Amino acid sequence: MVAVRVLGVLGVLWVLSMVVFAMMYLAPGDLVKNLLGNRPSTPEAIAAVREQYRLDDSVVEQYLHWLGGVLTGDLGQSIRLQVPVIDAIGDRLPLTAALSALAFLIAVAVAVPLGVRSAVKAGGWLDRIGGALAVLGLSAPTFAVGLVLLYLFAYYVPIFPIYGGGDGGLDTLRHLVLPAVTLALGLGAIIVKLTRTAMLRELESDYVTFARARGLSPRVVNRLALRNAAIPIVTGASLVLTFLVGGTVLAETTFALPGLGTLLQDSVLFKDLPVVQSLTLFVAAVIAVIALLADVAYLLLDPRVRRQMGAAS
Amino acid sequence: MTQPLGASSLTTSPQPPALRGPSARRPRRRRPVLVALALLVLGIAFGAAAFGSLIFPDAMTQDILASQLPPGSPGHPLGTDELGRDVLQMSVAGARSALLGPVIVALGSMACGVVLGTLAGYQRGWIDFAVSRWTDLLLALPVLLAAIVVSGVFGGGYWVTVVLLIVLFSPSDIRIVRAGVLEQSARPYIEAAQMLSLSRWRVMFRHILPNVTSLVVTNAMLNVAFALVAFSSLSFLGVGVSPGIADWGRQLTDGRAIMFVNPAAVFMPALLIVVVAVAANLVGDWIGQRLSRVGEDVR
Numbered sequence: 001m002v003a004v005r006v007l008g009v010l011g012v013l014w015v016l017s018m019v020v021f022a023m024m025y026l027a028p029g030d031l032v033k034n035l036l037g038n039r040p041s042t043p044e045a046i047a048a049v050r051e052q053y054r055l056d057d058s059v060v061e062q063y064l065h066w067l068g069g070v071l072t073g074d075l076g077q078s079i080r081l082q083v084p085v086i087d088a089i090g091d092r093l094p095l096t097a098a099l100s101a102l103a104f105l106i107a108v109a110v111a112v113p114l115g116v117r118s119a120v121k122a123g124g125w126l127d128r129i130g131g132a133l134a135v136l137g138l139s140a141p142t143f144a145v146g147l148v149l150l151y152l153f154a155y156y157v158p159i160f161p162i163y164g165g166g167d168g169g170l171d172t173l174r175h176l177v178l179p180a181v182t183l184a185l186g187l188g189a190i191i192v193k194l195t196r197t198a199m200l201r202e203l204e205s206d207y208v209t210f211a212r213a214r215g216l217s218p219r220v221v222n223r224l225a226l227r228n229a230a231i232p233i234v235t236g237a238s239l240v241l242t243f244l245v246g247g248t249v250l251a252e253t254t255f256a257l258p259g260l261g262t263l264l265q266d267s268v269l270f271k272d273l274p275v276v277q278s279l280t281l282f283v284a285a286v287i288a289v290i291a292l293l294a295d296v297a298y299l300l301l302d303p304r305v306r307r308q309m310g311a312a313s
Numbered sequence: 314m315t316q317p318l319g320a321s322s323l324t325t326s327p328q329p330p331a332l333r334g335p336s337a338r339r340p341r342r343r344r345p346v347l348v349a350l351a352l353l354v355l356g357i358a359f360g361a362a363a364f365g366s367l368i369f370p371d372a373m374t375q376d377i378l379a380s381q382l383p384p385g386s387p388g389h390p391l392g393t394d395e396l397g398r399d400v401l402q403m404s405v406a407g408a409r410s411a412l413l414g415p416v417i418v419a420l421g422s423m424a425c426g427v428v429l430g431t432l433a434g435y436q437r438g439w440i441d442f443a444v445s446r447w448t449d450l451l452l453a454l455p456v457l458l459a460a461i462v463v464s465g466v467f468g469g470g471y472w473v474t475v476v477l478l479i480v481l482f483s484p485s486d487i488r489i490v491r492a493g494v495l496e497q498s499a500r501p502y503i504e505a506a507q508m509l510s511l512s513r514w515r516v517m518f519r520h521i522l523p524n525v526t527s528l529v530v531t532n533a534m535l536n537v538a539f540a541l542v543a544f545s546s547l548s549f550l551g552v553g554v555s556p557g558i559a560d561w562g563r564q565l566t567d568g569r570a571i572m573f574v575n576p577a578a579v580f581m582p583a584l585l586i587v588v589v590a591v592a593a594n595l596v597g598d599w600i601g602q603r604l605s606r607v608g609e610d611v612r
Contacts, residue, residue, distance in 0.1 A: 012453065027466050139590035141542045143549045144583035147569070151576060246457025250546055264458075265550055268465030280462055287453070 005295055009288045016284050017070070020277045021063050024053075027273060031055070034273060035079065052077075070281065076274035080267060085278045088263060096259035099176055099251070100244055103183035111188035112233075115195025116226060119203060120218075130192055137189025142247045146182040146254035153178060163256035179251040186247050187240055194236040198229035231301050237294040241287055348599045351592035358589050361408035369402040384577040392575040395567055403559055404581050410560035411586070414475050415540035421479035423533045426486020427522065433487070434494030435517050444491070448484035456481045460547055469552040478543055482536055489532050493525035527604030534597030538590040545586050561586050 027034055033041065035049045049055070054062050069076065075085035118127040154162040160178050202208060202225040211221045252261035260279065267275035299305050384392040384400075391400035433444040460477050467473070497503060498521065506516045547553030548562030556563065561582035568578035 012450070023462075023466055028468055135591055135594050136587070139538055139542065139594050140587045141546050141549070141583075141590075143546065143565070144587055147565075147572070147579055147583060151572065151580075155573060242455040245455040246546070249457065249461065250549065253550060264461065268461055269551055271466065273466070276462060276466060280458070283455070283458060287455070291453075 002296065002299075005292060009292055013281075013285060013288060017067060017281060018063065020281050021066055023277055023280075024273055025059075027271065034271060039079075070278075075278040078267075078272055078275050080270045080272040080275070085274050088275060089260065089278060089282065092258055092260050092263050095172070095176075095257060096248060096252070096261060098172070099179055099183070099257065099259060100248060102173075102176055102180040103187060103247075103251075104244070106180055106184040107187035107191055110184070111191035112195050114188075115192045116199055116222065118192065118196045119199030120222060122200065127196075130196070133185075134189040134192045137185045137192075140185070142182060142186055142250040143254045145185055146179065146251055149178050149182055150254065164258075175255075175257070179255045179257060182254070183244070183247045183251050186243055190236070190240050190243060191233070194233050194239075195229065198232040199225060201232075202226075202229045227301075231298055234294050234297050234301060237290065241290055245283055245287065348595060351595040351599075354588055354592040355596060358408055358412060358585070358592075361405050362412045363409075365405040365408050369406055383575050391577040391581055394564065394575070394578045395571045400564075400568075400575070400578050400581055403564055404561070404585060406559040407561045407564055407582065408585075410471070410554060410558055411541065411545070411562060411582075412589070414471065414478075414544050415537050417475050418478040418482055418540040418544075419533045419536040421475070422482040422486050422536060423529055425479065425483035426490045426532070427529060429483070430487040430490025431494050431517050431522060434491040435498055435513070435521065441491075444487060448487050451481060451484040452488075454481070456543060457546060460543065461550060461552055464547065464552045469547075469555075471554055471558070474544065474547055474553050478540055482540065486529070486532055486536070489528050490525055493528050494521050497521045497524050527601060530604060531597050531601030534593055534600055538593035538597065541586060541590050541593070545582075 024031065024034075032046055032049055032055070035053060036045060039045055054065050057065070066076075073086055075089075077083070078085050078088050081088050114126070114130045114133075118124075118130040121127055150162060154160050161175050164175060208221060208225055211224060216224075248259070249261035249264060251257070252259045253265055256262070263275065264279050266272075267279070382389050382393045382397075384390065386392055389399050389401070391404070394400055394403060429444050433441040456478075459481055460474065463477055464470070464473055494517075503516065503520065506520050511520075544553055545562030545565065548560060549566050551566065554560040554563045556567075564582040565579055565586075568575075568582070572579045
């Protein structure tokens with residue numbers, strides 16, 4: 001079953017790699033000019049580009065050559081930065097990873113308890129506040145939230161730096177607080193909704209009624225319910241992930257953080273195709289792998305499925 | 314697509330029905346006051362979109378390159394933007410571009426959803442297979458990322474963005490309609506209609522469709538909110554609305570440069586986007602509850 005999923009993911013990535021490769025041909029304008037960027041179009045430079053991308057070969061050969069490069073870590077040369085794409089991505093990856101992780105931690109730490117509370121005391125004041133926050137978090141664009149926080153906590157009350165990524169360590173962490181909170185609001189809204197829905201469903205089921213009737217304390221009952229509710233919450237992770245990808249771009253742009261999001265935005269605006277291609281593939285691969293992990297986690301979380309797996313293998 | 318752009322995308326990105334489930338299954342009594350307020354907000358916003366250019370015909374061309382004034386300046390209650398244009402006038406004039414796109418996106422993806430979803434759900438077979446794989450593929454894409462890359466690489470612009478968002482938003486509509494149609498198809502009244510040898514099209518669009526309307530309308534309303542957010546996010550990143558057009562998202566982008574001189578230049582359009590998106594969300598939920606109570610319980 002897992003093998004089938006892995007094959008499916010590889011299939012999707014393969015199709016996507018062809019689409020991404022085709023980008024080069026679908027982009028308006030002359031192919032060679034696009035690839036040259038702002039380098040002078042001397043005959044030697046043109047010849048070098050034709051050589052590098054094997055433009056004289058057939059399209060299939062070009063694709064295979066490009067795919068081979070991608071698989072061996074040779075993603076080509078960034079037109080804008082004049083460095084290998086893999087270095088450009090490698091330089092900026094840690095910041096984006098730190099930002100996403102921090103935002104995710106904040107969101108989970110706040111949203112899961114809030115979602116559980118909202119479900120346990122459905123209709124109570126906390127539920128209503130949680131519901132209002134969730135609607136706000138889903139409706140407010142990430143950058144609008146970011147700009148408000150920026151104005152309030154970096155300019156009006158200057159606790160945090162206005163922009164930039166800091167110089168590493170604790171300083172970077174200080175720079176990441178506001179962007180992470182910005183992202184966490186949107187993430188948290190989704191997680192609150194997922195958690196509340198899942199918890200409500202569990203709390204209605206017979207085993208909860210039974211546990212209550214047996215006189216188990218509400219704490220224990222809630223823990224039982226949350227354990228079962230964890231399955232739909234984790235499988236909802238793909239939703240969280242798609243939000244996170246877009247949100248990171250916006251949050252990084254708002255706070256001028258030198259991460260993958262700003263790299264993508266700059267490259268798109270500059271039409272730096274090799275970087276855009278590589279980033280698109282990279283993000284797709286990360287999403288696919290995390291979605292796969294979520295599915296595996298689902299197998300581990302549900303004892304029934306686990307037992308079936310054990311019986312089958 | 315919760316979506317947000319997903320929200321959006323993402324938030325903005327399209328969401329599976331599971332997220333919206335409980336509010337419909339277990340109608341929380343939404344205070345009518347809140348809904349009335351939301352309707353009022355939407356009314357004013359769409360009024361501004363329709364008649365804004367009559368009230369302030371020269372919002373875009375006034376006093377270009379005059380000074381940048383803070384809020385509360387005489388004659389400019391919200392101050393002026395980076396080109397010396399009145400922020401209040403710009404905000405009213407920007408409503409049309411900011412709302413027209415999202416409404417078209419919501420209607421367009423609704424149309425896609427109704428046609429493809431009904432065909433897939435009722436006809437089954439290869440149409441269903443093709444449509445389902447297509448929605449699977451699109452749902453796996455982060456809306457904002459796809460929109461940035463496509464409009465960035467192939468050249469953006471307003472209408473390109475509209476078409477792009479219709480394509481990226483349609484999977485949620487298709488899925489919802491398909492699920493509704495599947496559920497309805499198994500019911501006795503459909504069997505009765507088939508017994509009367511009504512044509513397939515008549516069964517699909519005259520008998521089944523009215524019973525999934527509540528799902529469709531609710532989702533369209535929520536899509537307006539998500540599309541508004543997605544649109545402004547794209548403008549913020551510089552690939553949505555082109556410069557020189559009065560638009561809330563554009564205003565936000567341009568206003569960032571003078572955020573500390575006149576915060577209203579940024580926060581007025583931001584506030585408008587958030588308020589309208591929240592109002593659309595509330596009204597969408599409310600319509601969903603009303604319709605599902607009146608009609609058959611489709612969910």
